[in-house]
Amino acid sequence: MHTDGSGWQTRLGPDMAARYAGDGRWQNIPLAESAGQCARDYPDRTAVADDSGGLTFQQLWNQALRLAATLRDHGLQPGSVVSFQLPNWRETLVINLACAIGRFVCNPIVPIYRDAELSFILANSKARVLFIPDRFRSIDYLEMIQRLRPNLPHLEHVVLVRAEADGVASYASWVDRPAPLEPFTRADPDAVKLLLYTSGTTGNPKGVLHSHNTLRAEVQAVTDFWGLSRDDVLLMPSPVTHITGYLYALELPFLQGTKTVLMERWEASAALDAIQRHQASFSIGATPFLVELVAEVDRRGIQLPSLRLYGSGGAPVPPEVVKRAYAVLPNCKTFRIYGSSEAPTISLGIAQGDPAEWGAKTDGLIFNHEVRIVDPASGVPLATGLAGEITARGPEVMLGYTDPSDTEAAFDADGYFHTGDLGYIDENGYITVTGRMKDLIIRGGENISPKEIEDLLHQHPAIQEAAVVAFPHARMGETPCAYVVLRPGRELDFPGLLAYLESARLARQKFPERMFVVDDLPRTATGKVLKHVLKARAATEDCQDAPRLLAQA
Structure with missing residues (x-):
């Protein structure tokens, strides 16, 4: 195990760094560097839009720089954990970028989590700052954290976003300040940047650790495989507190200046309107989003000429769902994708044959990963076409879990991550997931x-x-x-x-x-x-x- 400059234990070693930096898949470019370049190259270009407004790349950079300075002024050090439990609001991009600038670790928390989940994550991560709404939907977040705070000694600051309350810091006041005079030190691209908790069958969530390099390798692979450019517009209905929403809404825009449109809550008619209004060209979401979007398009009897890509995953995607999407949206390449918080997007879609047929029957072409299918009992690799446990190795795979013993258990001697999922690979390199070893x-x-x-x-x-x-x-x-x-x-x-x-x-x-x-x-x-x-x-x-x-x- 390796200990980074802030004390996080990861599986990063010299051989791993040399392999991926040597072949160019780790580019050693921290997020703040990319974001600063976007602010200089496209200052007036919209970076993010949500239901209540938007931010240009320059505005986003300026706000993140000021927020990073406020966090530093409150005593946070490189490696300190900053949590947010927010809906898909544009402020999440500012918080994530501020963490990158200040070399803090960003910890998104799913908004639906309540006392049991939230208290565990905040305690386990030793988060020092938490950004929350006052209320969202039926949850009173301020009341919830006030119940929990006596048992969270590491939590020093609770910050309300889009709200104010007596005795509680506000996001607006933390951002509304002069630009910092003292510069920030460039982040180590191999340092832990993201701490994302993912629930498993063992009960308590596991904390997944990613670096600047692993995250950039992922969004670079997606950009290359899908042929994305800065003229593309992403519609993001998935929560930015999940790996999908986090990667493509909070990280990908800074790769080449792509615009992101956030949906605060899912509604098919609103998604259709947003696609038309912003001319969205690609989207990624869970199965229900695709099913309901296709039904709404069919109900209205319209076309969505701007939408050319839709990746669906996170839950089983029945073949008939993909076939129906092609029937209703013939100009949109719809496909299943496969991955997890630990190993994002092992497969990325279709690169050959009839897209409708292949998109319906497989989970996509393996890209930027080495994948072995092994016998679940012995760990012995299986022949092409035989089903077994899916294991993966690559530049996007996590650096480990917060608990080193969990990391040791999840990886084999060759550095392959054992997903716990079952599937097989065909002779063309397409993977099909057939089930899960665990009961998730x-x-x-x-x-x-x-x-x-x-x-x-x-x-x-x-x-x-x-x-x-x-x-x-x-x-x-x-x-x-x-x-x-x-x-x-x-x-x-x-x-x-x-x-x-x-x-x-x-x-x-x-x-x-x-x-x-x-x-x-x-x-x-x-x-x-x-x-x-x-x-x-x-x-x-x-x-x-x-x-x-x-x-x-």
């Missing part, structure tokens, strides 16, 4: 840990045992389904279950949308719950044929 539920692109829900259910006084599995959902791809065994003489209905989870302050997107009360759970001889049996049962049991089914989404 992916709801509209959001990873949900069954164990996290199970742990809460097991605390309910009426529940003796619980198992949570994925249940197919037409719009979201998957949603949680709970199987519970009740204690003798106890009762529990579905509204009671939901009320309990609400009182536990679990994010509502993680609430089960189906619940079965059963006498026992199917198990192996060693006592392990057979979740694949429960998952198959949940997908096939009919409401009318299941008298003990208490609720259905």
